[in-house]
Amino acid sequence: METKNIKSATSLSTTTTTTTTNTSDHFIIQQKKALRSKIRKDLKAMSPIQRSQEDAAIQDLVLNSSWFKSSKGLCAYISCESLREVDTSRILSEILSSDYHGQIKKKLYVPRVEDKNSHMRMLNILSIEDLIANSMNILEPAPTDVNGNQREDVMHASEPVDLLLLPGLAFDRFGQRLGRGGGYYDVFLKKYQELATQRRWKQPLLVALSYSPQIMEGAIPVTPNDVTVDALVSPAGVIPISPAALEIM
Numbered sequence: 435m436e437t438k439n440i441k442s443a444t445s446l447s448t449t450t451t452t453t454t455t456n457t458s459d460h461f462i463i464q465q466k467k468a469l470r471s472k473i474r475k476d477l478k479a480m481s482p483i484q485r486s487q488e489d490a491a492i493q494d495l496v497l498n499s500s501w502f503k504s505s506k507g508l509c510a511y512i513s514c515e516s517l518r519e520v521d522t523s524r525i526l527s528e529i530l531s532s533d534y535h536g537q538i539k540k541k542l543y544v545p546r547v548e549d550k551n552s553h554m555r556m557l558n559i560l561s562i563e564d565l566i567a568n569s570m571n572i573l574e575p576a577p578t579d580v581n582g583n584q585r586e587d588v589m590h591a592s593e594p595v596d597l598l599l600l601p602g603l604a605f606d607r608f609g610q611r612l613g614r615g616g617g618y619y620d621v622f623l624k625k626y627q628e629l630a631t632q633r634r635w636k637q638p639l640l641v642a643l644s645y646s647p648q649i650m651e652g653a654i655p656v657t658p659n660d661v662t663v664d665a666l667v668s669p670a671g672v673i674p675i676s677p678a679a680l681e682i683m
């Protein structure tokens with residue numbers, strides 16, 4: 435049943451535009467809503483011990499991987515405990531730690547919500563101290579740094595990022611991702627992929643971090659705007675999905 439709905443969602447992508455919402459779209463939106471509720475419940479039901487074991491396993495997999503070690507520029511989310519997101523604190527500390535020349539190891543951009551119309555920017559930070567809690571209680575950078583200088587927006591950077599670490603509520607083995615419903619990542623990812631194409635940069639690797647209950651057996655409901663990820667990192671291991679990921683992971 436679920437698979438059949440997904441097929442119709444896929445075929446819709448060629449026949450509808452992103453500005454119209456027809457009956458089938460409404461059906462998928464309802465299915466997404468239901469799945470979000472179920473996953474939120476499953477995440478709440480995880481014991482703190484299981485969660486911290488999974489946080490450690492996922493972060494170890496990332497930190498020990500060749501694709502993370504070789505990355506030079508990243509976008510990563512600042513995990514929010516109350517949203518039950520996979521912890522990124524050790525990964526962020528490693529990115530922002532200094533090498534023996536006193537230089538930050540990798541360039542880091544983190545999300546900042548600009549408005550409710552799915553608009554998010556990825557801004558450069560040099561330290562975790564650069565973050566302040568927003569109205570949703572998620573840590574994010576102020577648009578300017580302590581000296582009053584505008585933070586660099588990844589969309590205006592002269593160098594590409596090679597890796598994006600993404601949050602989400604549910605994922606499947608096809609790389610489909612269900613977010614929290616704001617459309618922030620889908621809009622950002624589409625724009626960044628277009629920028630990379632224009633500049634003839636290599637597309638960044640999109641890697642989602644997922645607790646075990648967030649990986650679905652079957653396909654999750656998707657709409658044409660949903661951007662697929664290249665790979666998942668779950669406590670059981672790295673799951674490469676796209677040809678680019680299969681080549682390097």
Ligand SMILES: Nc1nc2c(c(=O)[nH]1)N(C=O)[C@@H](CNc1ccc(C(=O)N[C@@H](CCC(=O)O)C(=O)O)cc1)CN2
Pocket residue numbers: 474511512513514517519545546547554570572601602613614615616617618619
């Ligand atoms: N850590 C982190 N930062 C992020 C995101 C994210 O998912 N995680 N975002 C990715 O988009 C953007 C912020 N979007 C968000 C969208 C919804 C909620 C939220 O609190 N949702 C509640 C339900 C709220 C409601 O239904 O009214 C929830 O999911 O429980 C938070 C952030 C940018 N920064």
Ligand SMILES: Nc1ncnc2c1ncn2[C@@H]1O[C@H](COP(=O)(O)OP(=O)(O)OP(=O)(O)O)[C@@H](O)[C@H]1O
Pocket residue numbers: 452466552611612613614615616617618619620621624657659660
């Ligand atoms: N590329 C896009 N252009 C315009 N609107 C978009 C785009 N992608 C998503 N949206 C809008 O964002 C809203 C939420 O979309 P959806 O349910 O797919 O979000 P999500 O995948 O859960 O969120 P996120 O992308 O933040 O993780 C929808 O109303 C959708 O129309």
